[in-house]
Amino acid sequence: MIKQVVSIFQKEVKLEWRNKTAFNGILLYLVSTIFICYLSFNLKTGQMEITTWNALFWIIIVFANINGVAKSFLQEGEGRMLYYYTLCKPQVILSGKLIFNILLSVLIALIGFSVYALILGNPVSNYIYFLLTILFASIGFSGVLTLVSGIVSKANNSTALMAVLSFPILLPILLMSVRLSKNAIDGINISLMNDKLFTLISVDAIVITTAYILFPFIWRN
Amino acid sequence: MRKTWWKIIGVALVFYTLIAGLLIDAPRLAILNETIRAMHFHVPMWFGMVIMLTASAVFSIRYLRTGNLKYDTYAIELVNTSILFGILGLATGMIWANYTWGAPWSGDPKQNASAIGMLIYFAYILLRNSITDPQQKAKIGAVYNIFAYATLIPLLFILPRLTDSLHPGNGGNPGFNAYELDGRLRMVFYPAVIGWTLLGVWLTELRIRLSFIKSKIDEED
Numbered sequence: 001m002i003k004q005v006v007s008i009f010q011k012e013v014k015l016e017w018r019n020k021t022a023f024n025g026i027l028l029y030l031v032s033t034i035f036i037c038y039l040s041f042n043l044k045t046g047q048m049e050i051t052t053w054n055a056l057f058w059i060i061i062v063f064a065n066i067n068g069v070a071k072s073f074l075q076e077g078e079g080r081m082l083y084y085y086t087l088c089k090p091q092v093i094l095s096g097k098l099i100f101n102i103l104l105s106v107l108i109a110l111i112g113f114s115v116y117a118l119i120l121g122n123p124v125s126n127y128i129y130f131l132l133t134i135l136f137a138s139i140g141f142s143g144v145l146t147l148v149s150g151i152v153s154k155a156n157n158s159t160a161l162m163a164v165l166s167f168p169i170l171l172p173i174l175l176m177s178v179r180l181s182k183n184a185i186d187g188i189n190i191s192l193m194n195d196k197l198f199t200l201i202s203v204d205a206i207v208i209t210t211a212y213i214l215f216p217f218i219w220r221n
Numbered sequence: 222m223r224k225t226w227w228k229i230i231g232v233a234l235v236f237y238t239l240i241a242g243l244l245i246d247a248p249r250l251a252i253l254n255e256t257i258r259a260m261h262f263h264v265p266m267w268f269g270m271v272i273m274l275t276a277s278a279v280f281s282i283r284y285l286r287t288g289n290l291k292y293d294t295y296a297i298e299l300v301n302t303s304i305l306f307g308i309l310g311l312a313t314g315m316i317w318a319n320y321t322w323g324a325p326w327s328g329d330p331k332q333n334a335s336a337i338g339m340l341i342y343f344a345y346i347l348l349r350n351s352i353t354d355p356q357q358k359a360k361i362g363a364v365y366n367i368f369a370y371a372t373l374i375p376l377l378f379i380l381p382r383l384t385d386s387l388h389p390g391n392g393g394n395p396g397f398n399a400y401e402l403d404g405r406l407r408m409v410f411y412p413a414v415i416g417w418t419l420l421g422v423w424l425t426e427l428r429i430r431l432s433f434i435k436s437k438i439d440e441e442d
Contacts, residue, residue: 144372147368148368151348151361151364151365154352154357154361155348155351155352155361161347161348161351164344164347165344165347165348165365167340167344168337168338168340168341168344168369169341169368169369169372171337171376172337172372172375172376199375199379202375203372203375203379206371206372206374206375207371207372210367210368210371211368214364214367214368217285217360217363217364218360218361218364
């Protein structure tokens with residue numbers, strides 16, 4: 001079973017590696033969005049207010065995630081889904097996709113952060129908590145987006161539906177991460193942040209558990 | 222559910238709420254003053270909404286377990302009524318906030334959370350409308366409904382507690398302990414919750430019967 005998960009994961013990585021347009025597409029999307037923000041705010045580096053910096057950062061990350069992770073089931077053809085179905089359990093497929101998406105999502109967030117910090121300045125003072133927030137937010141984002149992309153792949157007008165369906169469900173995770181990263185930027189006492197971090201982790205746990213329970217139902221058709 | 226006694230109780234309780242809620246002596250509290258009476262109309266909307274959404278999620282689970290389309294009809298109609306209750310809850314809340322906080326929308330976390338909750342269920346309806354095959358629609362809809370419910374709970378019950386808010390009932394159980402709910406308010410408030418919820422269930426029941434009749438007519442054509 002673990003072997004199957006690994007091979008699904010490897011297949012995703014290989015597919016991405018051979019067909020670099022997808023990843024480069026997200027990268028370009030990320031960089032150009034950041035640059036557009038920089039130009040439209042018409043600021044010198046490091047002049048942006050911290051609240052704006054923080055909110056803008058997470059909005060950019062969410063949009064890049066929706067674009068990047070959304071395709072995980074949309075790119076699979078009808079026939080290939082049927083082929084997977086004969087090979088392994090739905091949980092295995094979900095695990096493989098989820099691990100790949102979490103990795104992709106963390107990568108998007110890290111690259112996004114470095115470019116963003118380079119162009120718009122870097123006010124972060126507690127890096128450990130900032131990076132932890134990025135990690136757990138990415139896990140939550142990819143959990144939601146993987147399941148929603150599975151749902152959307154069964155519906156008709158896919159691209160528009162993806163954003164509409166995932167936005168409101170992403171919001172609890174997004175709000176928690178915005179608050180946490182604001183705290184990490186301000187560098188407030190760690191004991192005040194742990195509470196919020198645990199809430200974020202438990203929301204992640206809820207999302208991923210429900211995804212595991214529900215995925216077999218959209219899978220079986 | 223076809224019995225009449227609970228409908229009579231529901232209507233009687235709502236009439237009792239209307240009369241007693243507006244006429245019975247209410248405690249004098251600073252700022253709130255007479256607007257405290259809004260509690261009998263505003264808070265029961267959220268109670269009713271959460272109760273019906275819970276029932277809807279339960280019916281979605283039962284649909285996934287049995288594959289009986291009847292349960293799916295229950296789930297969607299319960300969501301429809303919940304949306305009506307949610308909109309009424311937001312509207313009454315905004316009227317109340319206009320008099321006590323000075324603006325209909327003042328960024329209160331509970332207000333924001335419930336607006337997001339509405340968005341989630343609008344997305345659910347949109348998703349159902351974009352799928353044509355009835356079995357597929359029911360299955361995907363049920364999956365999204367359960368997933369939405371799982372994220373709605375942290376949104377409504379955990380997030381608002383993490384932030385400070387002007388909303389009555391903060392610092393503890395949202396809804397209860399509000400202003401040391403005194404006996405006179407309690408006498409109206411509990412019947413109001415039961416009455417409005419029964420009215421909601423009755424509305425839903427009518428819609429369910431209507432949709433069964435419609436599908437029967439469609440079959441005969």
